[in-house]
Amino acid sequence: MTAPTPASSGGGAGRPGAGAGAGAGERPERIVVVGASLAGLRAAQALREAGHQGPLTLIGAENHPPYDRPPLSKELLQGKITPAALALEDTAPLGLDEHYGRRAVHLDTAARLVHLDDGTTHPYDGLIIATGATPRAWPGPLPTTGVHTLRTLDDAHALKADLDPATPRHLLIAGGGFIGCEIASVARELGHTVTLVTPEPLPLQAAIGPEAAAFLTALHRDAGVEILTHHTVTAVAGTDRPTHVTVNGPDGTRTLPADTVLLALGAVPRTDWLTGSGLRIDQGLVTDEYARVLDGAGRPQPRITAAGDVTRFPHPHADDLVNLGHWSNAAEQARAAAHNLLHSQDPVAYRPVASFWSTQYGVRLRAVGLTRQADRTEVRELDPERRRLDVAYYRRGRLIGALTANRAARITAYQAQLAEDIGGGVLALV
Structure with missing residues (x-):
């Protein structure tokens, strides 16, 4: 990607205060936070706690105020909590200019403007990007109902309705990551038939290694989950609802029954709106160890920091950049992003214990x-x-x-x- 020369660009990525550009040492007056989930809210809270009294805008693509996501695949589906219990802290004391149900579609770093899908623009002196991730897209046709992903509260409502214990289902889960495994557990507890299909040798093996994966696999099989390893789902058949799926494995192609399907194929950092911004995108939005976003030439942008699932950043325990799609990272990186946006000349390194x-x-x-x-x-x-x-x-x-x-x-x-x-x-x- 060829980087433009935004007003905040500068050279010398090797020292904390480098890349400042004109006026970068001054505290930003107008701050915009794009992304209204946990990372966005924690960033806004940290900015106010640090004494930022200027205009502070929070933009979220969903119609809901900030809420907690981990219970979506557990307690909410089980009916143990209500949607109201998911709400994070009240934003009223923060004095935010809040825009929900509005998606960022373009970032102009030269003019320092965030463009939204309703045609409005929001100017900033400082920007925190916390747009999270979105479920990996399915490449082919799908039935009109009965096929789910799980990322948002609306997704959880739809899946919960399909997993009503009063209507037994045959749930097929494509993907053996944490979301797929957690929902397999909940679905079995609710009395549904569950088949889990994963391309890995064991569910979660890439994330937690063979021993822990074998331990978890035994829990699922003991609970009655059918697990197909070294298999991938290649097609979902049905018009109104799924009727069966096609899977491919070492022994060739076959079909499996299913009337409900969960596509748990992983998540993709939501960086589409940053195309043409001049920022470095490499399987996510790249930041340095100070949570400062890098431009295409690798220069830190002190007016722009980022946090949460959208980011990839260096870590002392990894050779390459890491993306940590965890609740703790979203909360902690948001505080680092807020601090270093306000203290661009004296940033603090973010080295988390995930x-x-x-x-x-x-x-x-x-x-x-x-x-x-x-x-x-x-x-x-x-x-x-x-x-x-x-x-x-x-x-x-x-x-x-x-x-x-x-x-x-x-x-x-x-x-x-x-x-x-x-x-x-x-x-x-x-």
């Missing part, structure tokens, strides 16, 4: 660090009968992560060790 959790069949999974980056695992406890697990993850002999099942108390020590190793951890910036 953490995530999942509950499946009543088993509480907790993980910290970059488990996906490991080249070796060490099983410290494996007790299938009591459904307990403790796995440490290493890269070149260095501890980079840990995962436990029903051993949450052990995570604290792992987290402290990882934070000490990288000189980072949870940020409490103001």
